[in-house]
Amino acid sequence: MQISSRFTIAVQVFACISTFAEEHKITSDFLASSVNANPVVIRRILQQLKGAGLIQVTRGSGGAAIAKPVETITLLDIFKAVECVDGDQLFHFHENPNAQCPVGRNIHNVLDGRLENIQKVMENEMSKVTVADIIRDTSKYIENENR
Amino acid sequence: MQISSRFTIAVQVFACISTFAEEHKITSDFLASSVNANPVVIRRILQQLKGAGLIQVTRGSGGAAIAKPVETITLLDIFKAVECVDGDQLFHFHENPNAQCPVGRNIHNVLDGRLENIQKVMENEMSKVTVADIIRDTSKYIENENR
DNA sequence: TTTCGTTGTAACTATAATTATTACAACTAG
DNA sequence: CTAGTTGTAATAATTATAGTTACAACGAAA
Numbered sequence: 001m002q003i004s005s006r007f008t009i010a011v012q013v014f015a016c017i018s019t020f021a022e023e024h025k026i027t028s029d030f031l032a033s034s035v036n037a038n039p040v041v042i043r044r045i046l047q048q049l050k051g052a053g054l055i056q057v058t059r060g061s062g063g064a065a066i067a068k069p070v071e072t073i074t075l076l077d078i079f080k081a082v083e084c085v086d087g088d089q090l091f092h093f094h095e096n097p098n099a100q101c102p103v104g105r106n107i108h109n110v111l112d113g114r115l116e117n118i119q120k121v122m123e124n125e126m127s128k129v130t131v132a133d134i135i136r137d138t139s140k141y142i143e144n145e146n147r
Numbered sequence: 148m149q150i151s152s153r154f155t156i157a158v159q160v161f162a163c164i165s166t167f168a169e170e171h172k173i174t175s176d177f178l179a180s181s182v183n184a185n186p187v188v189i190r191r192i193l194q195q196l197k198g199a200g201l202i203q204v205t206r207g208s209g210g211a212a213i214a215k216p217v218e219t220i221t222l223l224d225i226f227k228a229v230e231c232v233d234g235d236q237l238f239h240f241h242e243n244p245n246a247q248c249p250v251g252r253n254i255h256n257v258l259d260g261r262l263e264n265i266q267k268v269m270e271n272e273m274s275k276v277t278v279a280d281i282i283r284d285t286s287k288y289i290e291n292e293n294r
Numbered sequence: 295t296t297t298c299g300t301t302g303t304a305a306c307t308a309t310a311a312t313t314a315t316t317a318c319a320a321c322t323a324g
Numbered sequence: 325c326t327a328g329t330t331g332t333a334a335t336a337a338t339t340a341t342a343g344t345t346a347c348a349a350c351g352a353a354a
Contacts, residue, residue, distance in 0.1 A: 002232055002239035004312065008258060009241050015250045015257065027329065034248040037241050038314050043330065060322030062329040075261075085149055092149035094156050094184050094342090101181040103162045106288040110162065111155060114222070114276055122269040129261055141253040151341065174300065185343050190301065207351030209300040241313090 006082040009035050010045050011075065011134060017055070017066055018135040019142070026064045045082055052081035070135055076126035090119040153229040156182050157192050158222065158281060164202070164213055165282040166289070172210045192229055199228035217282055223273035237266040 016034050017026050024030055032039040046064055049055045056067045098104035163181050164173050171177055179186040193211055196202045201224060203214045245251035
């Protein structure tokens with residue numbers, strides 16, 4: 001099981017906005033072409049990012065823009081915006097372990113805390129990377145191409 | 148997107164073996180009843196754990212047993228055994244980002260290292276918990292019930 | 295050596311999530 | 325009003341998960 005491509009697509013959206021906002025209007029079609037995905041898929045991701053307050057999308061005339069200072073948006077913010085995980089739980093239990101069985105009725109007691117901790121460590125690492133970092137690296141790589 | 152229940156089921160398998168091995172033969176039916184899942188699903192997980200050298204399964208007469216000292220088996224070992232992730236990559240990219248687009252052709256350069264790092268941190272945390280810890284906690288919770 | 299319980303695995307189904315696609319009303323700017 | 329765009333519904337295709345039936349292969353014990 002992998003984390004869905006919505007997440008990496010969403011990150012690419014930020015990189016695109018920052019790279020091209022001055023030259024192009026950032027429409028869902030434009031983004032879809034950079035990602036090589038369907039414009040409707042992009043629009044849905046844009047809605048999720050907008051719902052989290054990370055971008056703004058202009059209806060009618062079109063165009064997406066980043067809504068907050070890029071140093072204040074982390075990969076974790078993006079992840080939580082687009083990865084609709086059931087109750088924010090990364091790990092999935094099989095439903096209804098057998099309460100007649102001593103192990104079945106205690107498996108959550110044993111695991112919940114430890115799994116929560118693993119998830120927290122991962123999220124903490126995600127929160128260390130900001131969109132500013134992504135933007136800086138993106139322009140660095142693009143500049144390196146032009147020599 | 149969540150990590151599949153195979154992982155938590157597999158952990159429960161170890162807890163069951165350690166808790167009941169002396170009283171019962173650990174068959175797929177017995178495990179299926181504790182987990183409340185289908186025996187064939189359990190047998191498939193047992194095969195994955197066996198393939199990773201973590202347990203042994205006796206054909207014919209039946210029964211599963213832990214194959215290595217429990218302090219040497221970590222949650223990461225179990226995770227890697229049952230979670231068949233494409234190329235060990237937790238994060239999924241949309242295929243074929245547009246190579247005509249400067250951002251599209253550099254998104255992997257920008258993200259691969261950072262995502263790998265996030266995954267590594269998570270795996271490192273998983274490797275800190277051993278089956279011995281799981282077993283200890285399980286008996287602790289079961290004992291606490293009996294007062 | 296026959297019987298019995300079990301594993302290993304194939305085949306098929308059901309369910310759910312992801313991603314793509316078509317279509318169109320609602321909206322905004324010119 | 326027109327053109328281009330967003331927001332969203334509806335539908336389909338694809339993939340992964342999980343359940344189920346079935347049965348050959350196997351091992352131990354009668």
